[in-house]
Amino acid sequence: MLVYAVSSPEIRVLLELRTQLSEELDRLRERIGQLEEFIQALDSKIGQGSFTTADVALETAKQAPVITPSETIAASDEPRNIAVMNKPGDLELATIEVIEQNLRVIPADHAVYNITRGAFARFFVQDILGKFQQEDRHRVENGEIEWDDAFDFEVKSDDKILDEVIVKNFGDESRVEEIQRTLRWTLEKIYRAR
Numbered sequence: 001m002l003v004y005a006v007s008s009p010e011i012r013v014l015l016e017l018r019t020q021l022s023e024e025l026d027r028l029r030e031r032i033g034q035l036e037e038f039i040q041a042l043d044s045k046i047g048q049g050s051f052t053t054a055d056v057a058l059e060t061a062k063q064a065p066v067i068t069p070s071e072t073i074a075a076s077d078e079p080r081n082i083a084v085m086n087k088p089g090d091l092e093l094a095t096i097e098v099i100e101q102n103l104r105v106i107p108a109d110h111a112v113y114n115i116t117r118g119a120f121a122r123f124f125v126q127d128i129l130g131k132f133q134q135e136d137r138h139r140v141e142n143g144e145i146e147w148d149d150a151f152d153f154e155v156k157s158d159d160k161i162l163d164e165v166i167v168k169n170f171g172d173e174s175r176v177e178e179i180q181r182t183l184r185w186t187l188e189k190i191y192r193a194r
Helices: 009-048 054-063 069-075 118-141 173-190
Strands: 080-085 092-099 102-107 152-158 161-168
Touching (some): 080 173, 092 173, 118 152
Antiparallel strands (some): 152 161
């Protein structure tokens, strides 16, 4: 077996660049897989829905009161738990505990989740939770909300194993739904039984 020493700085830079590109490609592949699952879930939901004529749909829309997602949450100060199940629905991965504008993700007792894995660290934490945090920071800078009302989160772990995720000021119901969907996908990817 021949071993070549990498003496040229240019070659080292190119090797580093190649490694970075490979990692980015893996991250994008994970993201594509997740988006494909979202599309499948939407197709399934659409397929389950009943079809009505436009006249009936318009009449129903006129009669239904309009409630924004934030009003839905504000109207309910009672804590609620959302079970995060795997795609087939036969294994609980975690529980999301929602209390007012905060939520807590608690892993299932039988599950072990390594928070350094790409699906969790790069996708869920960086791309999802980090995105919400950035959005709210911009809103603070624009004077739309106060710092105390901005999205924030904390990931608690013990020896790189997830203990819980705490989210403060999540905003509206659409964010809770996105956190739930992306969390399910993420935890399925990194699930390991105790």
